[in-house]
Amino acid sequence: MDNTTGLIILILIILLQLKERELKVQRMWIAPVLIAYLTELKKVEELYLRETKLSDYSPLNEMKSITRLDLIGNNIEDIRPICTLTSLKSLFLSSNNISNITGINQLTNLEELSLGYNTIHSIQPISELKNLKELDLKYNEINDISPLSKLEQLNTLQY
Numbered sequence: 001m002d003n004t005t006g007l008i009i010l011i012l013i014i015l016l017q018l019k020e021r022e023l024k025v026q027r028m029w030i031a032p033v034l035i036a037y038l039t040e041l042k043k044v045e046e047l048y049l050r051e052t053k054l055s056d057y058s059p060l061n062e063m064k065s066i067t068r069l070d071l072i073g074n075n076i077e078d079i080r081p082i083c084t085l086t087s088l089k090s091l092f093l094s095s096n097n098i099s100n101i102t103g104i105n106q107l108t109n110l111e112e113l114s115l116g117y118n119t120i121h122s123i124q125p126i127s128e129l130k131n132l133k134e135l136d137l138k139y140n141e142i143n144d145i146s147p148l149s150k151l152e153q154l155n156t157l158q159y
Contacts, residue, residue, distance in 0.1 A: 035059050049074070057081060071096070072114070079104060094118070094136065101125050115140065116158065123147055 035054070038047070039062040047066055049057070051073035058081040060069070068090040069082065076096040082088075083103035090112040098118040104110075105128035113129070116138035123137065127147035134156040135148070145159060 039063055061085060083107060094138075105129065111153075127151065 036059045039059050046068040048070040055075040061081040061084045070092040072092050073095040080103050083106045088107050092114040094114045094116040105125040110129050112134040114136040116136045120140040124147050127150045133153050136158040138158050
């Protein structure tokens with residue numbers, strides 16, 4: 001067993017014993033095998049995986065107890081795996097490679113959504129997020145923000 005394998009095994013053991021409701025990993029590469037094991041963390045409600053060079057995060061769709069998810073600064077293109085996490089209240093996806101947000105309308109409990117610094121054109125799916133209070137759409141390719149007129153709870157918009 002090389003040092004890398006040993007380190008991964010040690011990290012997995014620590015993660016599986018985690019009893020906290022919050023887990024933060026920032027500015028470090030995460031092995032794909034670790035993402036799969038994160039689904040075993042049943043008590044985690046807040047997950048921060050910022051700038052981890054993450055592109056495949058589909059195993060996270062099993063973490064149904066998450067209310068806050070931060071995936072800022074990764075290589076994410078497809079948000080569909082996240083769209084099954086209906087307990088989410090806060091979702092941070094800025095600085096990725098997202099152009100299509102189809103399916104985000106399923107996250108009806110969202111109160112805070114950050115999609116800045118992507119290549120999004122259409123924000124129509126956001127119009128169904130009736131609980132949304134804060135929305136960041138800075139530095140995208142959006143021409144029409146009229147769908148946001150349906151969001152009566154929205155009090156903060158960055159565009």
